[in-house]
Amino acid sequence: MPGSHKLCMIPGPVEFDEAVLAAMAAPATSHVSPNFIETFGSTIELCRKVFLAPNGQPFIIAGSGTLTWDITAANLVEPGENVLVVNTGVFGDWFGECLGVYGANVTHVRAPFGARPSLEEIEKALTAKKYKLITVTHVDTSTSVFVDIKSIAKMVKEKSPDTLIALDGVCSVGAEEIRQEEWGLDVVMTASQKALGTPPGLAIMVVSQRALEVAANRKAEPRTYFGSFKKWLPIMKQYEARKPSYFATPSVQLILALHTSLKQLVDQGMETRFAKHREASKKVKDALEKWGLKLVPHSRDIAANTLSAVYYPDGIKGPELLQKIGAAGVVVAGGLHPEHAAKYFRIGHMNVSAVNEAENGHLDKTLHAIESALKVKRHPSPSL
């Protein structure tokens, strides 16, 4: 297996640190054993440092990032309430669909593929009626478009201060700058397998005290059992107080792995982490553009630092290019947007692949694989 391992440079799951993988193989441990309680409690505390939310309430629940949508929708929106979705790709479409399942009246502010709605457009939509919640996909993994949540949050606080602000940070938390509390974000959602550097299987979110109050004062009970704040809040508080508790069995090994990774993140420092991801992104995008490739985002300043989405050059067949890159030992991802999937591919550059490039050379190896694959395709050898 290790011999045949290909570098996983997709926008999640990402490459993991060896200590994180070692934690995944920890022997059977009771979810109420003192050592696990200590680790889980500490992991909850570490989330606050990673999300820069000293007073936020972390939730760490077995599931995927998608589950955090259900949790947000079910606990914070009552049937018939309005939600504004800032939509920059399919994850906006799907989050909107999820909100609708829980009875929300959803309005999307959209932009063309590769663009994002302007602050003015968002403000115009927001002030057209009363919104319970605005949701923003920080980085839509389908387009790699990055949204300036800081400016949006500032505008929402001025124009509609009661509107809760939820950030889908699945492809950004741990890499892109997020200052949850300073920026006044009520919910920041993510999953384990992206810039938090832990294998997939955990839904992770930090919720403001204001949002918890809104959930506590609902008129109707939330339409979820497994995703209910009321069920999980006492569990999270108990573990943080280093006391045993039970609602549903936590994913012991994944939480041990997450703890290992979050400690590394906090030791690196979040500012360093943000800077390293900016550097990695610049390195990859500079190379792609130098080779004449065109990024999916319409300009660099709306392009994510966690991945690069890039059009296939003319005359190159996507599947063949991806196969060539794979043959060189690097896995990148195809497009993920119903209308445009065949036209572009995506390179993830998160976690150790972004932060430890000097030691592991993941970016160089990836760029080399892409460059070689492009050359072969463009300049077939005379013998062919």
Place this chain on the structure above:
Amino acid sequence: MPGSHKLCMIPGPVEFDEAVLAAMAAPATSHVSPNFIETFGSTIELCRKVFLAPNGQPFIIAGSGTLTWDITAANLVEPGENVLVVNTGVFGDWFGECLGVYGANVTHVRAPFGARPSLEEIEKALTAKKYKLITVTHVDTSTSVFVDIKSIAKMVKEKSPDTLIALDGVCSVGAEEIRQEEWGLDVVMTASQKALGTPPGLAIMVVSQRALEVAANRKAEPRTYFGSFKKWLPIMKQYEARKPSYFATPSVQLILALHTSLKQLVDQGMETRFAKHREASKKVKDALEKWGLKLVPHSRDIAANTLSAVYYPDGIKGPELLQKIGAAGVVVAGGLHPEHAAKYFRIGHMNVSAVNEAENGHLDKTLHAIESALKVKRHPSPSL
């Protein structure tokens, strides 16, 4: 860590095979890479063999066993429909609560602590009105009471053939005899961390074609996004057809581990597996009763083979006994029932600890630890 490892003899998470733990530490793998697609597809197929449901539809979803309740409730019950819960402990209470969240009109058939409702009582309740669904906890982990689902299913098919039958097999699948298709069970639910021998983090269920049709013909859309059959069914079918697919990122490492474990189960053979768990249970219960301890279930024939729940002997303080057992290197669990928790403790004997006793001696080690702890407490040394 390995040096300090205590044998985890609680009713889940259980001890895991080394090959399963090794799979947990597999390096980053794309959820749409050919090798993962092959493994996930094969895991889905293996579920049918383990559940003895050749035509059933497996679902393997990131989450815990609790999530399978939400999925069952949200997809198979419409608001206002009647559900009968055969209740033998707190897991029956909680499943009933979950069903209520999704609008079910829930009736419980209860029994005193340590007992189970008779077939006649269940029949009487079932025929009192029209039920959409009957749910049965095969083994309630809080009481260790085992329910004869085979006889119940037979009776339901005779008296109320349209009623769907759902089995909560969290503490039984992979150990207790279950012949899902032959017995006509519409839903069998479990989690990864018990007799399926995989670390916690996966919600696993197999659903009959009849139940899928009921879900497909609902009047109202299910009140869940993450738990929707409609979302997951194409994903499961695609992976089984060895094609890439995406709804939410699967827990790659956990699925690799589950695949490793299910292959072992199927290689052992389910009949062997059932027999080995019966033997292990007999060995533990014989020893406990020989020492004068009293089991929580009122008789052996209603006691589970996957765990033993046993009262503390008179004059023994529970926490002290558990601590002594822990000091001897074995972790067992306290009681889990609001009214009775302080009076009993629980010993899990599942997976490798039941099946490979001849090689690993887990049961002997556990019984020795308990026996020693009991002796110390009962016969304090003269110097004290």
